[in-house]
Amino acid sequence: MSHDVSALPGRFDVAVIGAGVVGCALARRFALAGARVAVIEKAVDILDGASKGNSAILHTGFDAPVGSLEQTCVATGYAEYLEIHGKLGLPLIKSGALVVAWSEEEEALLPTLMEQAHQNGVADVEALDETAMRRAEPGLGKGARAAFRVPREHLIDPWSAPYAYLLQAIENGAEVLRGAEVTAGRRSDNGWVLETSRGTVDVGLVINAAGLWGDLLDEKLIGRRDFHIKPRKGQFVVYDKPAAKLASHILLPVPNKITKGVVVCRTAFGNLLVGPTAEDQDDREHAVLVTETLEALKRRGEEILPALKDQQATAIYAGLRPATEFKDYRITAHDRTYITVGGIRSTGLSAALGIAQHVLKLAELNLAAPADPVWPTVPNISEFFPRDWQTEGHGGIICHCELATKREIQKALDGPVPTNSLAGLKRRTRVTMGRCQGFFCSAELARLTEGHFDRPMAEKAQ
Known part of the structure; x- marks a missing residue:
């Protein structure tokens, strides 16, 4: 694709590179502050890197290094999760x-x-x-x-939380570009033109939230890296x-x-x-x-x-x-147009909302927050609260081990951030995650997801 082709039209105030839990939280925070936000993810689905595997614990930060940025972000993120989880439909066990x-x-x-x-x-x-x-x-x-x-210390759903953050960002004006690897970037008069595998994005502030690839992205865009993953x-x-x-x-x-x-x-x-x-x-x-x-x-x-x-x-x-040679997070505003958010090791799920608050302050943007922001809710897939299979009109249970319904699957395939892969569908609905690991439901899932996935399930099985 020509680098002159615009992947997303117009100019954005902020581009968040990486749609893991931290990137999703950053997109939400900047969108709620009034920024026009682009989220750029090289994978075909969100949460495809470090965020796809964790212990799913909401930490207080009791054992974080005293006085560290990590401790501050975990404590702040913990408090904000308690404040907002009910409005977004997120569980807290x-x-x-x-x-x-x-x-x-x-x-x-x-x-x-x-x-x-x-x-x-x-x-x-x-x-x-x-x-x-x-x-x-x-x-x-x-x-x-x-x-x-x-x-x-509490238990939470590790996948619905970042999905809810991204969904709220989208409902408040953010746009998401998936399957788009950032290949290069050039400075413009007042920001950046990012070159991706799907075209260019014109942006004022770049936030590197690329997780496991964060140091390499810094090297690619600003010619240096201050840490090694x-x-x-x-x-x-x-x-x-x-x-x-x-x-x-x-x-x-x-x-x-x-x-x-x-x-x-x-x-x-x-x-x-x-x-x-x-x-x-x-x-x-x-x-x-x-x-x-x-x-x-x-x-x-x-x-x-x-x-x-x-x-x-x-x-x-x-x-x-994404561990580094340093104990603490590596969050740096290099100048007014580029911020690195790196080295967010095992506490990213708990700290994400706090990291987003911290980075918004670093950005020093002159923004006008929407007077009445949209608060969407996400479907519950936690075992501790009512599930879709318990309400009428769900279209039948497709995955019997995890009680995932046809309606849940269709919503994940057709929603504002439609899932593009079986791995993404698992994180939205729990399909194939139970005792039989998809043995009984894979054929029906292949039929329901036909035309939706970047790589069809039937092709993967061959």
């Missing part, structure tokens, strides 16, 4: 967390971690001796020694729904310098997950599942909750976190 010590050394660290929580403004943490800990979680393994409770792979094991009754809290380990460690918790979809691992790699695209690692993860899960030995693991998945 109040569970609380236990930070559990499994050795004498870890137990000795608990008071320091509690003091860190206090310094981070999370004042309601509560020390539990072994008796109180086992009263709170009777199923814990024999090796658990002591814990403290973080009452306001070293992808950190996290593998997860997901257990069938009966396992969810084994733990009422999010069970957190004592973190170390590299990772928050292996978590055991329920999910918003009624399962129980164990993970993630923390494995640095060079590959930015592929998170390969390793049988030996997953078996070790299952063994660790069974040490934490011995009753997991009798439960069936129904799914495994892996994600990549």
Whole structure:
């Protein structure tokens, strides 16, 4: 395609490159501030990079480095999620967390971690001796020694939240360009002309929210990078729904310098997950599942909750976190026309709304917010609130494992941000994510999605 062809007509105040959770939150915040926003995503669907795989926890930031930008953004993002989730139709499953010590050394660290929580403004943490800990979680393994409770750690839907942010941005004037890799950019008199694989975009402010590719995009557009992405792979094991009754809290380990460690918790979809691992790699695209690692993860899960030995693991998945050589986020306004938002590792889901607030302040744009912004709602796919299959006229249940209906699928295919891939449809409706992993519903899904996907399901099966 000629670079002179306009991919999106007109001039935009802001172009957000990357439609992960952070990019979606940025688009929402700038659209609500009155900016004309373009979201540019190289994948055929949103949430296709780091945002597709995480633990789905809304963190308080109790264990973030004190005084860090990460801590500020997590705390601010947490508060805004509590404020807006009801208006957008997003779930909040109040569970609380236990930070559990499994050795004498870890137990000795608990008071320091509690003091860190206090310094981070999370004042309601509560020390539990072994008796109180086992009263709170009777199923814990024999090796658990002591814990403290973080009452306001919660579970959320990791995919509906960014979708809701992007949908609100669109309903308030933003435009989305998918399947469009940014190949180059040139400075204009008052901003940028971005060249993409689908044409050009004329914009005043570029925000690099490219996640796993953020450092390379900086190098491509501004000729330098101030950090290097070293992808950190996290593998997860997901257990069938009966396992969810084994733990009422999010069970957190004592973190170390590299990772928050292996978590055991329920999910918003009624399962129980164990993970993630923390494995640095060079590959930015592929998170390969390793049988030996997953078996070790299952063994660790069974040490934490011995009753997991009798439960069936129904799914495994892996994600990549955009880690860097630095502990804190890498958010920099290089000048008035270019901002980098990089190194948003495992806390991006919790911090996204706070990051967006921070970046809006950095941008210093002269904008007029709409007097009456639109507040759309997204369909609920959480197990803890009413689902579409419970209301009339849903057209029949297509995926029986996850109770996803024909109406839900059609809305995802035909809505304001129509899903272009099976992976995207999974994140909107939960299809193929249950016990049979799509064995029984794939044929009907292939028929329903014909003509909608960038790559047809039938072609993939050949």
